[in-house]
Amino acid sequence: MNNVLKQSIGLLFGLGLVWTTSALADHHWDTVEYQTVQVKDNLYAMIAEGGNLVVFVGEEGTFLIDDQFAPLTEKLITEIKKMGGDIPRFLINTHWHYDHTGGNEKLGKAGTLIVAHDNVRKRLSVDNTLTVFNAQIPASPKEALPVITFSTDTSFHLNGETIHARHVHNAHTDGDSVVHFKKANVIHAGDVWFNGFYPFIDVEHGGSLAGMIEAASTIINMSNDNTVIIPGHGFVGDKAALVVYRNMLSDVLTRLRKLKAEGKTTDEAVAAKPTQALDAIWGNGFLEPDQWVSIIYGGLETPKK
Numbered sequence: 001m002n003n004v005l006k007q008s009i010g011l012l013f014g015l016g017l018v019w020t021t022s023a024l025a026d027h028h029w030d031t032v033e034y035q036t037v038q039v040k041d042n043l044y045a046m047i048a049e050g051g052n053l054v055v056f057v058g059e060e061g062t063f064l065i066d067d068q069f070a071p072l073t074e075k076l077i078t079e080i081k082k083m084g085g086d087i088p089r090f091l092i093n094t095h096w097h098y099d100h101t102g103g104n105e106k107l108g109k110a111g112t113l114i115v116a117h118d119n120v121r122k123r124l125s126v127d128n129t130l131t132v133f134n135a136q137i138p139a140s141p142k143e144a145l146p147v148i149t150f151s152t153d154t155s156f157h158l159n160g161e162t163i164h165a166r167h168v169h170n171a172h173t174d175g176d177s178v179v180h181f182k183k184a185n186v187i188h189a190g191d192v193w194f195n196g197f198y199p200f201i202d203v204e205h206g207g208s209l210a211g212m213i214e215a216a217s218t219i220i221n222m223s224n225d226n227t228v229i230i231p232g233h234g235f236v237g238d239k240a241a242l243v244v245y246r247n248m249l250s251d252v253l254t255r256l257r258k259l260k261a262e263g264k265t266t267d268e269a270v271a272a273k274p275t276q277a278l279d280a281i282w283g284n285g286f287l288e289p290d291q292w293v294s295i296i297y298g299g300l301e302t303p304k305k
Contacts, residue, residue, distance in 0.1 A: 058159025174206025195234025
């Protein structure tokens with residue numbers, strides 16, 4: 001994996017410290033540079049610290065998917081203006097994590113209409129803990145909260161495009177959405193897809209390995225061989241790459257279900273090295289393979305409703 005990408009993701013999760021106010025203040029945000037990929041004429045993917053963004057510009061307004069960290073908001077707006085856009089008219093959060101929602105407050109105050117799944121507003125409205133990273137995340141101010149929420153899906157009709165946001169259940173979290181630009185044939189997968197490495201699954205907040213597989217399959221079924229798929233982390237990919245990732249997750253689920261059926265504890269499951277044959281390809285992200293197994297072993301199945 002690209003070293004810059006690995007370091008930026010590691011910044012977020014590796015120590016959990018970046019979630020604190022002091023760590024945000026101490027980080028050298030002025031040195032951050034966006035890597036911008038023009039996916040279509042007026043549709044861009046942006047990669048920097050935190051989750052990948054999508055910017056869609058046009059005469060009827062700018063549409064933004066996710067907004068990374070709060071200290072980067074002014075820089076983000078500057079980059080959007082270089083594309084011919086302006087303060088976003090609409091912002092959709094693919095889930096609640098701070099590397100995807102950190103800019104909400106400033107954008108909300110600037111007049112951006114924030115949209116997300118019901119559970120994103122629920123999570124952002126209260127204090128949260130990510131135990132695996134020893135991270136405390138305070139409740140967001142009201143300006144940062146989504147003002148429009150949905151339970152299953154919603155659509156936008158903007159700049160000649162139909163943009164469909166669809167909730168996928170208990171995948172990375174309990175509030176994930178994937179966003180489909182139908183005419184452009186582009187999908188933002190959110191953190192359902194970590195392209196090229198084992199994904200963090202927030203089991204503590206409703207995520208599950210089975211849900212990740214189901215969500216990846218949903219995106220695959222929405223795609224064709226020409227679809228551009230933008231992951232939450234990692235580089236822009238396509239249907240074939242997502243299929244490989246989904247199949248890897250399915251393989252891991254089969255192995256872990258077997259250990260669970262044998263009554264193995266988390267420590268015993270980790271000691272069994274169930275991902276060893278896959279680690280050379282997928283284990284080079286910010287999570288070490290043993291750490292990843294320990295996180296997901298308690299959240300293999302989607303929670304019962």
